[in-house]
Amino acid sequence: MAKKRGAEKIGNLKGFSIQFLPYSEIRGLNSDDRIRKILDIILGNNILIIQGRLTPNEETRLIGDTIAMVGHVKSFKGVELAVISGNGDGGMFRRMTKGLANALAGGDFSAITIIGPATIVKEIKRNPKKIELFLNR
């Protein structure tokens, strides 16, 4: 019985992969190309893990561009997005501004950005100590 349940779960997880994008892959790209590259990967039903983080302006554009595709791209419902910064203690805003300063200086390598299509990623729960990725069954 337990074996059957396990098999069902594996069956449900078919059809997506997790891709890692090192910062070196997007360092030389301008904002348009960065966002295009990210969207290409996500629309291919992939969960994307990026080394580093986008600038706040790029993050906002990414939200706008992905939401604009809802209703135009078949089965696409948007994305789940989370940035985890490794800048230590001091609350979300301190980490965010440090992240911004680093981004302006050429990249916050200590951060990790996770983006996944909402059809696959149900929710990303986060608090200061952990991040949990919940997938759609």
Add this chain to the structure above:
Amino acid sequence: MAIKIFGNFFGRIFSSLFKNKREIKLGFYGPPNVGKTSLANRICKDFTGEELGSVSKIPHETRNVQFKEKVEIAYKGKKLVFKLVDTPGIATKIDYEDFLKYKMGKKEAKTRAKEATQGIIESIKWLDDMDMVVIVLDATENPYNQVNITIIGNLVARKIPVLIVANKVDLKKADLKRIEAAFPEYDVIGISARYGKNLEEFYESIFKLSKKV
């Protein structure tokens, strides 16, 4: 010399008159269903006698940017004129099926989802036009939401002054300390837009923040 002093004196008077008359564009931003319209309505009602928009338990009730011009807010003998801009809640995903649980037909749910996506895009576009922004959060919800961080980061990068408001503090599940811990660099004002709780502190913070505009 006398002419120069005279000129400076009148220059200061005219510029101060102009500054006081200038309409400050105050945006209400945040995720869906946190009470942005309820707060904007409360302010409008207090100072103009009219409301700004409709509120509902169903998310994405506000699907167009709506505004009220020339709202004169008076606080402790001082007056400022605002253009209140109430924006649709920003989310990273929209699924029409989420609306079906609110006893909505499929067609209506799909229309609402379509309008909600357009509303989010409109909200983002309006970020450029704000003089100052109130980020409204739900005090009962986890503040560690990427949309909140992204919007605040965007405003910081544009040097637009931000005030964080934790709404719904009247509810048992509200946890103001959790929101304060998430944003230690900001004053977080806990309010209940529904019952008008703690609005004095909110107005005081708005006047303080307006000096940075």
